[in-house]
Amino acid sequence: MASLSSRISGDGFHFTVSTTIHIPDTLDLTHRTLHVVHDLDPHIYADQYELAQRPGYSSVLWGTTDLEKPVSAVPQNGSVLLLTADTSHVLSGTPVNLTLEVPLHARYGRPVAGADEKDTFYHIHLRRPIGFVAGEIGSAAEMPAALRPYASFHGWPSPPLSLIPDTAPNDPMEVIIPVGVLQHLAWVDVGTAVVMIAMFFYLLHAALRTARRLSVKVKVSTKTE
Known part of the structure; x- marks a missing residue:
């Protein structure tokens, strides 16, 4: 069975989320597409032009795309980023690890009312990426609950969809950014x-x-x- 793991590298306003998908048998990808979805907090944004230059996947972004505004000036529902992995180079019938690296950026946060040094930093808790496979052969299955909030987006993969288990679903993913003082x-x-x-x-x-x-x-x- 396929599985995935995710980690954050980098500090401050510029960092990368890397998701590695382990596929024991690439025959499972025959006539199917492999995806990873990032549900981004309004404090976080993805640069579409930067994503377009990344090898290994194509991407679609829904929601807030303005790159210059602070978090106080953008809608608070954030954005959703869908990656579609390029599996054209994968040899059929062999195990493989696919790593999708997503460069992300933090927005300037709201100033805080505090004089202590520890109060001048804001902790952003990222939702863990969700991996899934689309186009599974066989009878249509019920939409996984984790993917239902995104099913109405234009261009979202057609069902049936099956989730890829996360090896550490409860591990926190956190970014710490400096903020101003009121x-x-x-x-x-x-x-x-x-x-x-x-x-x-x-x-x-x-x-x-x-x-x-x-x-x-x-x-x-x-x-x-």
Whole structure:
């Protein structure tokens, strides 16, 4: 029976979730497709352009796709990422391990009201990826409960679908990101205003200096003629 395991590598705002699927007999994949679904918290996003360059799978993303906004400015239902593994290179009738690596990014979190150092970090608990096979030969089976929330998405694989057991379904997957402190926001606003005003006067000075230099060149050119 096939099985999968997942792990996180990397720290901070950029990290990778790797899911390895062990298939004892690749004959089980005949006329079937192999998938992994990631249900992403709103704190986490996947870059579609980055995913398109990854070998080993194709991907479809539903839900929040804006890459620039902080978590406070995006819908709180997150997004769903579906991977379809490329099994064209797999030799029939042999065991194989397929690893699908997904680069993910964390959004800027909401500032917290705390002065302690430990309060300036936010713990994001990721849902574990779900693996499944689509197109199983035989009579139609009931949709697995874990996949029912996604069955209505446009482009979702057609049933019958069968789950791939996770070897460690209860192991936590967690990312820790730094966040701002509410007490610091006033100073950030003041600092931003000072920088903007300074830049305005610098640009004004540069524009006036350039205008005077161009004016002198025009006068010199007129006298020469």
